[in-house]
Amino acid sequence: MSDQQSPWFMPAIFVGGLVFGLGLAISGMARPEVVLDFLQFDDFGLLFVMGGAAVVTGLAFFVATTVLDRAPLTGTAYARRVKEFDRNVVVGGVIFGVGWGLSGICPGAAYASVGIGNLPILWAIAGMFLGAYAQGYVRSRLANTAN
Amino acid sequence: MDAFTPLLASGLEGLFPRGILPYLVGGVLVGLGATIIYLSTGIIAGASTFLESTLSYVSGVERFNRYKYVQSRDWRVVFTLGIIAGAALWGFVLAPDPSAWTTDVQWWRLLGGGVLVGIGTRLGKGCTSGHGVCGVGSLSETSLVNVATFMAFAIGTAQLVAALGVSP
Numbered sequence: 001m002s003d004q005q006s007p008w009f010m011p012a013i014f015v016g017g018l019v020f021g022l023g024l025a026i027s028g029m030a031r032p033e034v035v036l037d038f039l040q041f042d043d044f045g046l047l048f049v050m051g052g053a054a055v056v057t058g059l060a061f062f063v064a065t066t067v068l069d070r071a072p073l074t075g076t077a078y079a080r081r082v083k084e085f086d087r088n089v090v091v092g093g094v095i096f097g098v099g100w101g102l103s104g105i106c107p108g109a110a111y112a113s114v115g116i117g118n119l120p121i122l123w124a125i126a127g128m129f130l131g132a133y134a135q136g137y138v139r140s141r142l143a144n145t146a147n
Numbered sequence: 148m149d150a151f152t153p154l155l156a157s158g159l160e161g162l163f164p165r166g167i168l169p170y171l172v173g174g175v176l177v178g179l180g181a182t183i184i185y186l187s188t189g190i191i192a193g194a195s196t197f198l199e200s201t202l203s204y205v206s207g208v209e210r211f212n213r214y215k216y217v218q219s220r221d222w223r224v225v226f227t228l229g230i231i232a233g234a235a236l237w238g239f240v241l242a243p244d245p246s247a248w249t250t251d252v253q254w255w256r257l258l259g260g261g262v263l264v265g266i267g268t269r270l271g272k273g274c275t276s277g278h279g280v281c282g283v284g285s286l287s288e289t290s291l292v293n294v295a296t297f298m299a300f301a302i303g304t305a306q307l308v309a310a311l312g313v314s315p
Contacts, residue, residue: 012187013222017229020180020192020276024230025237027173028165032252033315039305044162045170050279052171056178057284060185068186076189080285083272089289092271093296095263100297101304103260104252106275107268108194110261111227115234117247123254127261128268132198135266136210143209 006073023053024112031113032104032121039101099131180233181281184226190219193277194230195268197223251315256308267297 027049028034038046064078071078083089100106105113105124113121159167184192200220203211239245250257268274271293273282278297282290 009188010222010225013184013190013192013225014229014232016180016182016184016187016192017226018180018233018236019176019183020226021230021233021235022237023173023176023178023180023233025173025234025242026176027170029173030234030238031248032250032257034165036252036305036309036315039302040309041302041306043164045165045167048167048170049174049177050275050283052174053178053181053280054283056175057181057185057281058286059284060178060182061281061285064186071185071187071189074188074190078185078189079191080287081191081277081281081290082285082287083278083282083289085289085292088270089272089293090296092267092269093293094267094300096267096271096274097297097300098304099260099263099265099267100275101260101301101306102263102308103256104305105257105260106194106264107198108230108274108276111194111197111230112234113250115231115236116238117235118250120250120252120254120257123257124261124264127258127263128195128198128265129202131262131265131267132195132269133202133206133208133265134262135269136199136202136206136208140209 005075009073012073020108021112021115023049024109025116029106029109029112030116030118032109032124035100035104035106035109039104103127177276178280178284181276185281190222191277191281192226193273193281194227195264195274195277197227198265199269253313256313271297 024030029049037043061080068078103124110121110124181192184190199211200216200223203217203220278290278293
């Protein structure tokens with residue numbers, strides 16, 4: 001994370017988001033039905049979405065961390081995405097998995113779904129904000145009690 | 148080659164009724180979008196942090212007002228608007244049949260699933276893009292465990308919902 005220094009910072013973020021959203025729409029991930037088809041083993045295409053995306057970003061991480069130095073627009077040093085492991089990683093994964101299996105929708109795909117004109121997806125987005133708020137509220141309260 | 152086409156098709160059609168190309172092209176573009184942001188800014192973009200960082204605009208709850216959220220909330224809004232715009236570009240302009248598309252999944256499933264997705268992705272430090280794409284691309288053990296966990300439970304839940312006769 002770093003401060004934006006360049007006038008190109010926001011445009012780069014937007015273009016990245018644009019290509020990201022284009023991919024979610026073309027692949028069908030913006031349609032809950034397509035995701036549910038995968039989870040119910042009727043269509044295994046989603047393996048190519050996550051696989052294809054992970055291979056591309058994996059290449060970028062590898063090249064950037066071994067050959068390149070710093071990001072041109074921010075001066076941030078390139079790093080891999082490595083988050084600390086704790087129990088929450090598993091508990092969160094379980095809760096997210098049940099929600100994904102029930103609705104066929106995950107955050108990025110939900111935003112993309114708005115773009116393809118799918119208004120009912122606003123139910124899912126409202127739910128995500130509610131869930132994110134609830135866990136933030138509870139965790140902040142717990143942190144305060146602990147102190 | 149022509150002789151093999153029916154053979155290939157019969158085997159793959161069961162697994163990939165919509166073909167493979169749109170999935171592969173879409174996946175590569177998702178990765179490319181994350182790569183554009185990463186190479187230009189060094190930022191590893193995830194889609195679910197937006198939920199918490201955006202709440203900091205309207206909520207005083209401590210967790211949402213952590214430095215890294217408040218500091219990144221503006222570009223996360225731009226990232227999300229970009230995702231919406233990119234999907235609209237496909238759905239309304241480039242798609243073979245440009246038009247709005249509406250899901251048949253029931254509102255209560257979207258809402259209830261959404262709540263669980265909101266809790267689970269934030270508790271588990273990421274979602275399909277952060278852990279699934281960037282984390283797996285980083286060969287992060289934390290992300291691989293998270294992805295294996297949410298995949299297993301998503302498959303189990305979706306199969307159960309289908310078995311109970313709820314459709315789509």
